[in-house]
Amino acid sequence: xxxxxxxxxxxxxxxxxxxxxxxxxxxxxxxxxxxxxxxxxxxxxxxxxxxxxxxxxxxxxxxxxxxxxxxxxxxxxxxxxxxxxxxxxxxxxxxxxxxxxxxxxxxxxxxxxxxxxxxxxxxxx
Numbered sequence: 716x717x718x719x720x721x722x723x724x725x726x727x728x729x730x731x732x733x734x735x736x737x738x739x740x741x742x743x744x745x746x747x748x749x750x751x752x753x754x755x756x757x758x759x760x761x762x763x764x765x766x767x768x769x770x771x772x773x774x775x776x777x778x779x780x781x782x783x784x785x786x787x788x789x790x791x792x793x794x795x796x797x798x799x800x801x802x803x804x805x806x807x808x809x810x811x812x813x814x815x816x817x818x819x820x821x822x823x824x825x826x827x828x829x830x831x832x833x834x835x836x837x838x839x840x
Contacts, residue, residue, distance in 0.1 A: 730773050737763070737782035744789035752793050760790055 740759060744752065764787050768774045 730770075730776065730779075733768075733773060734776065734778050734782065737779060737786060741782050741785045741789065744786060744793070749793045749797065752790075756790055756793065759786070764790065 740763065764783060768779065773779055
């Protein structure tokens with residue numbers, strides 16, 4: 716892929732090939748696993764991110780610049796230490812009937828609270 720990119724980045728007629736190559740790499744780095752990419756970063760970083768595009772039409776393309784920055788950002792995130800979020804989804808054995816029973820109980824508590832407020836007798840002298 717890097718060889719095709721090197722050849723295409725100087726040819727004005729291959730502007731969409733360069734943009735497409737960058738977009739594909741961005742998407743691959745988005746959904747891939749960092750362990751798979753750690754050994755292959757040199758294949759992408761050197762030829763694609765570090766080299767400058769000298770073609771004036773491609774250098775002004777906002778799509779190409781945006782995708783190069785996105786790819787550099789995703790490569791940088793691969794080097795960061797992974798951490799697990801404390802708020803992540805916890806799997807459990809919840810069923811719809813169980814959730815409905817909880818909802819009914821919550822409604823009963825609310826109704827009881829309203830009844831208690833209405834039943835309070837206030838003596839005014």
